[in-house]
Amino acid sequence: MKKTFITILSVVTLFACQSDEQYEDLNRDPKNPTQVDADFLYNSATKSLFNQMTSTNVNNNVFRLLGQYWTETTYTDESNYDLVGRNIPESHWSEMYRDVLLDLQTARAQSTSPASIAQIDVLAIYTWQQMVDTFGDIPYTDALGLSTLPKYDDAETIYLDLLDRLNAAIPNLVGTGFTSADKIYGGDMVAWNKFANSLKLKLGIRLSDFNTALSQSTVESAYAAGVFTSNADNALLTYESATPNTNPLWVDLVQSGRTDFVPANTLVDVMNTLEDPRRMTYFDENMGAGTYVGGIYGDNNTFGNYTHIVGYDDGTSLHDPTLPGVLLDFSEVSFYLAEAGHRAWNVGGTADQHYTNGITASFDYWGAADLATYLADPAVAYATAAGDWRQKIGTQFWLAMYNRGFEGWTVWRKYDNPTFNLPVVTSNPVPTRYTYPVNEQNLNETNWSAASAAIGGDSQTTKIFWDVN
Numbered sequence: 001m002k003k004t005f006i007t008i009l010s011v012v013t014l015f016a017c018q019s020d021e022q023y024e025d026l027n028r029d030p031k032n033p034t035q036v037d038a039d040f041l042y043n044s045a046t047k048s049l050f051n052q053m054t055s056t057n058v059n060n061n062v063f064r065l066l067g068q069y070w071t072e073t074t075y076t077d078e079s080n081y082d083l084v085g086r087n088i089p090e091s092h093w094s095e096m097y098r099d100v101l102l103d104l105q106t107a108r109a110q111s112t113s114p115a116s117i118a119q120i121d122v123l124a125i126y127t128w129q130q131m132v133d134t135f136g137d138i139p140y141t142d143a144l145g146l147s148t149l150p151k152y153d154d155a156e157t158i159y160l161d162l163l164d165r166l167n168a169a170i171p172n173l174v175g176t177g178f179t180s181a182d183k184i185y186g187g188d189m190v191a192w193n194k195f196a197n198s199l200k201l202k203l204g205i206r207l208s209d210f211n212t213a214l215s216q217s218t219v220e221s222a223y224a225a226g227v228f229t230s231n232a233d234n235a236l237l238t239y240e241s242a243t244p245n246t247n248p249l250w251v252d253l254v255q256s257g258r259t260d261f262v263p264a265n266t267l268v269d270v271m272n273t274l275e276d277p278r279r280m281t282y283f284d285e286n287m288g289a290g291t292y293v294g295g296i297y298g299d300n301n302t303f304g305n306y307t308h309i310v311g312y313d314d315g316t317s318l319h320d321p322t323l324p325g326v327l328l329d330f331s332e333v334s335f336y337l338a339e340a341g342h343r344a345w346n347v348g349g350t351a352d353q354h355y356t357n358g359i360t361a362s363f364d365y366w367g368a369a370d371l372a373t374y375l376a377d378p379a380v381a382y383a384t385a386a387g388d389w390r391q392k393i394g395t396q397f398w399l400a401m402y403n404r405g406f407e408g409w410t411v412w413r414k415y416d417n418p419t420f421n422l423p424v425v426t427s428n429p430v431p432t433r434y435t436y437p438v439n440e441q442n443l444n445e446t447n448w449s450a451a452s453a454a455i456g457g458d459s460q461t462t463k464i465f466w467d468v469n
Contacts, residue, residue, distance in 0.1 A: 036106070037110070038106075038107040038108075038110040038111045038116070039107075039178060039180070039181035040181070041103045041104070041106050041107035041110070042103075042104070042107045042116075042119070042120060042178055042181050042182075043181045043183065044099070044103055045099065045100050045101075045103035045104045045107065045123065046123065046182075046183055046184065046237065047183070047237070047245075048095065048099040048100050048103070049096075049100045049123065049126070049127060049327070050237040050325035050327065051248050051325070052092065052095045052096065052099075052100070053130075053325065053327065053404075053406060054247060054248050054249065054325040054326075055248035055249070055251075055252060056070075056248070056249055056252045056253070056261065056405075057248070057251075057252045058072075058075070058078050058086060058088070059086050059087075059088065059091055060088070060091045060092065060095065061088075061092070061405070062078045062083065062088055062405075063405030063406040063408075063409055064261075064403070064405035064408075065078050065079045065405070066405065066409040066430070066431060067398070067401070067405045067406070067407075067408030067409040067411075067412065068264045068266035068267060068297060068408075068412075068420050068421065068430075069263065069264060069266075069267050069402055069403070069405060069408060070261045070262065070263060070264055070309070070405075071261075071262060071263075071264040071265075071294075071295045071296070071297045071298065071299070072260055072261060072262075072295075072300075073260045073261075073262055073295055073299075073300065073301065073304065073306065074260035074300065075260065076298060076299070076300045076423075076425060079264075079297060079298045079423055080298045080423040080425050080426040080428060081298075081423060081426065081428040081429075081430070081431055081460065082426075083431065083434060083435065083460065084435065084438065087437070087438065088434070089135075089434040089435055089436065089437045089438075090437035090438060090439055092134065092434065093131075093135075093436075093437045093440075094437075096127055096130070096131055097131075097143065097144070100123075100127050101124060101127055101128070101143070101144060102144050102145070104120050104123060104124045104127075105124070105144050107120055108120045108121070108124075113175070113176060113177055114172040114174075114175070114177075115172060115173060115174060115175045115176055115177030115178075115189060116177040116178050117169075117172065117177075118169040118170070118172035118173045118177065118192075118196075119173070119177045119178055119182065119192060121165055121166075121168075121169040122166070122169055122173075122192065122195065122196045122199060125162045125165055125166050125169070125199065125203075126199055126327060126328075128140070128158065128162055129159070129162060129199075129202070129203060129206075130406070132155045132158050132159065132464070133206070133406075133410060133464055134406075134433065134434050135433060135434055135436060136155050136433055136451075136455045136462065136464050136465065137152045137153060137154055137155050137451045137454055137455050138152055138153065138155070138158070138451075139151065139152055139153065139447075140152075140153035140158050140161075141153055149443075149444050149446070149447060150444065150447065151447045151450070152447055152448075152450065152451035152454070154454065155455075155464065155465045156210075156465050159203065159206075159207065159466075162203060163200070163203055163204075163218060166196060166199065166200050166203070167200075169196065170193065170196045170197065170200075170225070173189050173192045173193050173196060174189055175189070177189065177192075183237055183238070184235055184236065184237060184327075185235075191233065193225070193226060194226055194227060194228055194229075194233050195228075195233070195235050195328065197222045197223075197225045197226055197227045198222070198227040198228045198233075198235075198328055198333050199328065200218060200221070200222040200225075201218075201219055201222040201223065201227050201333060201336050201337070202328065202332070202333075202336060203218065204216075204217075204218030204219040204221075204222060205219055205336040205339055205340065206414070206466050207466055208339060208340075208343070209414075209466065209467075209468050209469055210465060210466045210468055212343075216340075216343070216345050219336070219340050219345055219347065220340075220345055220346050220347065223337065223340070223346070223347045223348060224346075227333050227337075228328070228329070228330040228333040229330070230330055230361075231329065231330045231331075231361055231364055231365055233330060234326060234328070234329040234330060234365075235326065235327040235328040235329070236324040236325065236326055236327075236329075237324060237325040237327075238322065238324045239321060239322050239323065239324065239325065240321070240322060241321050241322050242321075243255075246321035246322070247320070247321055247322065247323045247324075247325060248325075249318055249319070249323065250319060250320070250321035250323075253309070253318070253319055254319050254321070259308075261309060262294070262295040262304075262306040262307065262308055262309065263282065263283045263292075263294050263295065263306070263307050263308075263309060264294050264295055264297045264421075265293075265294030265295060265296055265297060265421065266294070266297055266418070266420055266421050267282075267294060267399075267402070268283075268292050268293065268294030268307060269294060270395065270399065270418055271292070271399065272292055273379075274374075274377065274379055274380060275374075275377075276374065276399065277363070277368045277369055277370040277371075277373075277374055278362070278363065278366055278368045278399070278402075279292050280310075280368075281310060281317065281366040281367060281368050282309075282310060282366070282402055283307050283308060283309050283310050284307060284308045284309070284310055285307070286305060286306065286307040286308075292307045293305060293306055293307050294306065294307060295307075296424055297421040297422075297423055297424065298421075298422070298423020298424045298425050298426065299423075299424040299425065300425065318403065326403075326404060329361070329365065330357075330361040331358045331359075331361035331362045331365065331400045331401075332358075332397075332400075332401065332404075332407060334354050334355070334357040334358035334361055335354070335355070335358040335393055335396070335397040335400065335411075337349065337354035337357075338351045338352075338354035338355040338357075338358060338393050338397075339351070339389075339393055340354075341353065341354050341355075342389045342393070351382060351389065351393070352382040352383065355382045355392065355393060355396065356375060356382065358396065358397065358400055359371075359374070359375065359380070359396055359400065360375075361400070362399070362400035380396070387417070390415045390416060390417055390469075391415075391417045391418075393415060394411055394412070394414075394415030394416065394417030394418065395417050395418045397411045397415065398411045398412060398415075398417070398418055412430070413432055413463075413464070413467050414466070414467065414469075416469055429460075429461050431460035431461065432460070432461055432462065432463050432464065432467060433460065433461075433462055433463070433464055434460070435458050435459065435460055436448055436451070436452070436458050441458075
């Protein structure tokens with residue numbers, strides 16, 4: 001009896017000595033953790049960002065349609081600029097705030113390495129700029145859980161803060177940060193510095209028509225610190241051959257069986273006029289060798305004998321599940337430098353040289369032939385191509401951004417070139433921004449109303465602050 005009493009007493013004492021935290025551990029669901037590792041959050045946010053910018057699912061991303069690279073032949077609401085029927089602004093807003101920015105913020109709070117924090121900050125700055133360039137004024141200082149009814153910040157003010165944050169992050173891109181979780185550069189801090197400075201260049205050149213002095217100092221500083229110098233520097237995410245890690249285009253075009261996206265006549269007509277060799281890498285020939293026919297923009301003629309996107313028949317290129325996603329590349333950087341060169345800023349070359357680099361980088365990336373012949377064409381060569389510098393740079397920049405719809409749409413917004421078509425069915429003007437999500441209008445009405453008034457109206461044709469031409 002005595003032994004039994006001692007045993008029971010020992011068990012009671014043992015449980016009494018366990019901490020509250022140990023008891024709590026017994027109640028935690030290992031399949032639904034309350035705290036997620038920073039590496040996982042960073043990796044997840046990176047993939048979400050690439051996926052959102054790469055996808056062509058009309059519920060999430062219609063930037064290829066806004067950039068008039070593609071059009072639709074069956075369901076044509078989006079190519080007629082009905083962006084609210086499917087709540088597209090809401091989908092983009094939610095994905096970028098919730099699955100990119102919030103995950104990055106949470107990962108940052110758990111990170112102790114200055115290099116890891118800097119990597120997070122660079123991706124967050126990229127995302128914030130994208131959101132400003134899409135909507136204009138947005139929740140920023142009150143965002144990400146700081147307020148249930150966040151106020152909207154002035155877009156220009158956000159840009160200035162992003163530049164400050166980027167200047168603070170770049171010196172910390174040294175040592176060891178995320179490595180295995182970094183699917184862009186694998187922890188290579190030299191590469192991250194080039195990416196960060198190229199992003200700084202991008203922010204700076206956006207301001208060139210709005211605040212020329214700040215633009216020049218930012219661009220020259222970024223160039224001096226070291227931006228992309230070849231396609232080897234590109235900010236890419238390499239996808240895998242099996243779900244769920246394939247390129248979203250494979251999901252949207254192959255797995256879904258959807259075949260009603262076709263190259264828009266806007267793109268095909270320009271490339272046909274220039275006899276651009278990239279046609280055979282961008283899309284399939286149609287009615288014989290060298291013949292390419294674009295779909296009429298915003299038309300629902302399902303019987304048209306249109307050229308199709310490369311991959312519809314042969315399973316290559318844009319239908320390759322492992323095709324990398326792209327956030328920023330050397331061609332894009334080169335065209336930013338071409339504008340700076342035109343303005344005679346100190347960027348190590350002339351407008352002509354950087355313009356040629358941009359075209360060359362595009363041909364190299366797509367594996368297109370006959371580059372020398374193309375560059376020698378008087379309609380292409382910088383000295384002889386038609387129009388002023390905006391037309392020359394804008395047209396070739398836009399051609400190079402094929403499959404990067406957001407950047408192509410932004411090129412048109414900034415350089416006002418090339419000339420876009422109005423959709424046949426509605427003749428609606430080409431949007432210059434997304435309208436705010438309907439949920440913001442319903443649930444955050446006071447702040448939405450103030451932001452709408454501040455930007456000149458919550459309309460698809462209201463311009464972003466830097467779009468002053």
